[in-house]
Amino acid sequence: MLAWLWTRLSEGGARVAISGRALGRFPASEVERLLRAQVLIEERKADTWSVCAECDCGLDARPVEQLGDAFRACCPHDQSEDVILLKDDLSRFSVDTDRLVARIAASGDLGGAVTRIADGVWLLGETPSGHAVVLSIDADNLVAPGAVMAIRAAVGPKPIMAIVHDLSAAIAVRLREVGVEPHEIAAVFKAGSDGMDRLVLDPPSSVPRLVMNLSAQSVTLDGRRLDLPTQMFALFRLLIEQSVKRDPVLKKQDIERQTGRPANEIARDLRNALISSGMPEAQAKSLVATVRARGYRLGLAPAEVVIEP
Structure with a gap:
């Protein structure tokens, strides 16, 4: 409801x-x-x-x-x-919009207080995996001038999830480009055992989506192995290892220092390699997400990632 x-x-x-x-x-x-x-x-x-x-x-x-x-x-x-x-x-x-927002936040057992960031945009709190959760009455509010800057000022370096209704593909791409992972509200609500709606954002940690095995130099996503060239695997490993840190963004200068190549070029090549492995283009762009003016980040929550020795 x-x-x-x-x-x-x-x-x-x-x-x-x-x-x-x-x-x-x-x-x-x-x-x-x-x-x-x-x-x-x-x-x-x-x-x-x-x-x-x-x-x-x-x-x-x-x-x-x-x-x-x-x-x-x-x-x-x-x-x-x-x-x-x-x-x-x-x-x-x-x-009562503000009371409904508070009720939505409480249904997800999020940490922190509910705060109005801007007109029609609220910070609901933080998931156990460390993601700040933002709720917007209109998806356009999130791509208005200064909107992401205001959200960043409110949440700091935490990765951000945004919940909206009627999310268009164009706005989803724009949000991912600035490091915000969007979700349709209908997709993140599940019926609890008491019949009440519950906000469910973090997947069970016992069922990771992505597994990186360091000794085997392999990566598996949703049960399918990704066959990547050596240089692409090395960059993907950097992204995966960065994703479980407090700041999940792998900075451009760190990519260039580690690989000796311009960050935008090698990130493009990594996406192309993922596509060659059978991944849809939209998923590859979402998985290797651009964070404008900063770098790149893995488009998965830390709870969805396991790094094996």
């Missing part, structure tokens, strides 16, 4: 009105819990209804008449167009 409410806010704005019927898809206990927490706020019941789609009556809305326990939205021109309504259709609820 938390993810659903956030989606409604993202699509309809902070003043969106939610009907009782729309809330009927969720358990009554969950709705009541959010009402008590004042995340949901019951407003005055609606006393008008939208006009017919093709109506030329000139009304902005049609009146609602009560008929026993039911209600009728009356069309002044054609009685067959009247709409029979239930009580829940007329119930209206608003959402």
